[in-house]
Amino acid sequence: MNIIVSGGGTGGHIYPALTIIRAIQRREPSARILYVGTPHGLEADIVPREGLNFIAVDLAGFERHLSFENVLRAWRAVRAVARARGIVHGFHPDIAIGTGGYVAGPILLAASLSGVPTLVQEQNAVAGVTNRILSRFATAIAVGMEDARRVFPAEKTYVTGNPIRPEVLTATRAEGAAAFDFDPSKKTVLVSGGSRGARTINRAMVEVICRAAQQTEVQYLHVTGAEEYEDTCARIRAAGVDVSQYPHLRVVPYLYNMPQAMAMADIAVFRAGATGLAELAARGVPAILIPYPYAAENHQEKNARAMEAAGAAEVILNRSLDGTVLSAALDRLLADDARRDAMAAAMKRLGKPEAAEEIAALALRIGKREG
Numbered sequence: 001m002n003i004i005v006s007g008g009g010t011g012g013h014i015y016p017a018l019t020i021i022r023a024i025q026r027r028e029p030s031a032r033i034l035y036v037g038t039p040h041g042l043e044a045d046i047v048p049r050e051g052l053n054f055i056a057v058d059l060a061g062f063e064r065h066l067s068f069e070n071v072l073r074a075w076r077a078v079r080a081v082a083r084a085r086g087i088v089h090g091f092h093p094d095i096a097i098g099t100g101g102y103v104a105g106p107i108l109l110a111a112s113l114s115g116v117p118t119l120v121q122e123q124n125a126v127a128g129v130t131n132r133i134l135s136r137f138a139t140a141i142a143v144g145m146e147d148a149r150r151v152f153p154a155e156k157t158y159v160t161g162n163p164i165r166p167e168v169l170t171a172t173r174a175e176g177a178a179a180f181d182f183d184p185s186k187k188t189v190l191v192s193g194g195s196r197g198a199r200t201i202n203r204a205m206v207e208v209i210c211r212a213a214q215q216t217e218v219q220y221l222h223v224t225g226a227e228e229y230e231d232t233c234a235r236i237r238a239a240g241v242d243v244s245q246y247p248h249l250r251v252v253p254y255l256y257n258m259p260q261a262m263a264m265a266d267i268a269v270f271r272a273g274a275t276g277l278a279e280l281a282a283r284g285v286p287a288i289l290i291p292y293p294y295a296a297e298n299h300q301e302k303n304a305r306a307m308e309a310a311g312a313a314e315v316i317l318n319r320s321l322d323g324t325v326l327s328a329a330l331d332r333l334l335a336d337d338a339r340r341d342a343m344a345a346a347m348k349r350l351g352k353p354e355a356a357e358e359i360a361a362l363a364l365r366i367g368k369r370e371g
Contacts, residue, residue: 001028001030001031001032001094001095001364001367001368002031002032002034002091002092002093002094003021003024003031003032003033003034003093003094003095003096003097003363003367004034004035004036004087004088004091004093004095004096004097004107004111005017005020005021005033005034005035005036005096005097005098005099006035006036006037006096006097006098006099006101006103006104006107006108007037007043007098007099007100007101007103007104007121008037008038008041008042008043008101008102008103008104009038009041009042009043009100009101009102009103010041010042010101010194010196010273011042011046011194011275012100012123012194012273012274012275012276013043013099013100013101013104013275014037014041014042014043014046014047014099015165015275016099016100016121016123016162016163016275016356017035017097017099018046018047018050018052018165019163019164019165019166019356020097020099020121020163020356020359020360020363021033021035021052022166022356023163023356023357023359023360024360024363024364026360027360027361027364028364032053033052033053034053034054034055034087034091034093035047035052035053035054035055036054036055036056036057036084036087036103036107037054037055037056037057037101037103038056038057038058038101038102038103039056039058040058041101041103042196044056055087057080057083057084057087057103057106057107058079058080080103080106081106081109081110083106084106084107084109084110085110085113085114087107087110088107088110088111088114088116089114093111093116094116094117094367094368095116095117095118095119095139095363095364095366095367096108096111096112096116096117096118096119097118097119097121097363098118098119098120098121098131098134099121099123100121100122100123100128100130100131102130104130104134105130105133105134108120108134108137108138109134109137112134112137112138113137117139117140117366117367117369118134118137118138118139118140119138119139119140119141119142119359119362119363119366120134120135120138120140120141120142121141121142121143121144121163121359122141122142122143122144122148122152123144123145123162123273123274123275123278124144124145124148124274124299124300124302124303125145125147125148125274125299125302125303125306126147126148126297126298126299126302127143127148127151127152128296128297128299129296129297132151132152135151135152135153138156139156139366140156140157140158140362140363140366141153141156141157141158142157142158142160142358142359142362143157143158143159143160144160144161144162144274144278144352144355145159145162145274145303145306146159147302147306158358158362160352160355160358160359160362161278161351161352161354161355161358162274162275162277162278162352162355163278163355163356163359164275164278164279164282164353164355164356165259165279166356167259167260168259168262168279168282168283169282169283169353170259171259171260171262171263172263173263173264175260175263176260176261176262176263176264176265177264179257179260179261180221180250180260180261180264181247182219182221182248182250182264183219183248184264186217186218186219186248187217187218187219187266187267187334188218188219188220188221188264188265188266188267189218189219189220189221189265189266189267189268189269189330189334190221190223190261190262190264190265190267190268190269190285191205191208191220191221191222191223191268191269191270192222192223192255192258192268192269192270192271192276193223193224193225193228193270193271193290194225194270194271194273194276194292196225196226196227197223197224197225197226197227197228197229198225198228198271198290198292199228200290200318200321201269201271201290201321201326202222202224202225202228202231202232203232203235203322203323204321204322204323204325204326205222205232205269205323205326206232206235206236206239206323207239207322207323207324207326207327208220208323208326208327208330209222209236209241209243209249209251210236210239210240210241211327212248212249213241213246213249216246216248218248218334219248219249219250220248220249220250221250221252221261221265222249222250222251222252223252223253223254223255223261224251224252224253225253225254226253226254228253229251229252229253232251233251236251258279259279262279262280262283262285263283265283265285266285266286266334266340267285267286267287267288267330267333267334267340268280268285268286268287268288269287269288269290269326269330270287270288270289270290271289271290271291271292271300272289272290272291272292272300272301272303272304272307272315273292273300273303274303277289277303277304277307278351278352278355280347281307281312281347281348281350281351281352282348282351282352282353283347283348283351284344284345284347284348284351285344285347286312286313286333286340286343286344286346286347287307287312287313287314287343287347288313288314288315288316288326288329288330288333289304289307289308289313289314289315289316290315290316290317290318290321291303291304291315291317291318292318293317293318293319301315301317307347307350310346310347310349310350311342311343311346312343312346312347312349312350313343313347314329314333316329
């Protein structure tokens, strides 16, 4: 089989795509995979590292106001659709799979118009505009959260959960601690604002890190995002802390081994992207969630509130976050073992570790039936 997979921009679109690809390859080892992304997204770095064939389509989302930049982006979108048609006609796919990001739209639309079966994978509690449009043409839609089912045609929508990397489940606490030279017997807090970082979280963490320097009974791994790393480190130094002198503190720009970090985490401080939440749920890691306030249709807050309602997470809105608020929330949760255990159990109940296998089976079924 020939299979096109498209998803780009952030790790939240890329890692689900890679996980689905690996699940397909386990079932169909001879499948030829072509990954289509953008030249500027993280996929341009991550996907080739995975040994997959990669083609870039230059495309960007529109700004939410009238601007000359939007005119340029509209022209790039028109060119992207033409490029997508050429890719589809040249590769002759049996199925096209989209996991989100601007680039998935032209690819799945071109595939649908060419008679190729398509699968849309929607990760969030609130479906994005692109996936709502694509659902009219798609052969099947796999949703990660029950709430998303309502906006899609019932007869072709499947609640599969969101795909997670197998290593999220197989990594051990001991392996995670060893990877970061931490003590596996100590409580550990993992902080990440997503693959590109989160300035509000990073600024709040300056105070948390400075307080934590003298509290060696708790370990902190803070992932800043590459663009925020130097500024965050400079702010911590200006506050009087040299992180390199404290073995229980780690501040890093990016992690390629996030599954190991999750394996040793007792608490996670995260944004509320669907992929990160799915991985936390599979591991049963209780979380303090700070939803990204500018996500389309405020879907991150809706994701976070669903976790909060289940008893698996505490939500702090971005506008309310500062070092004092975050420190207090962490102190309360670190001091309350019973509450933390209850949250971990609630998080675990939300996990769907077989999601990738279900999506792969669905993709192969419709590809073989209609291809």
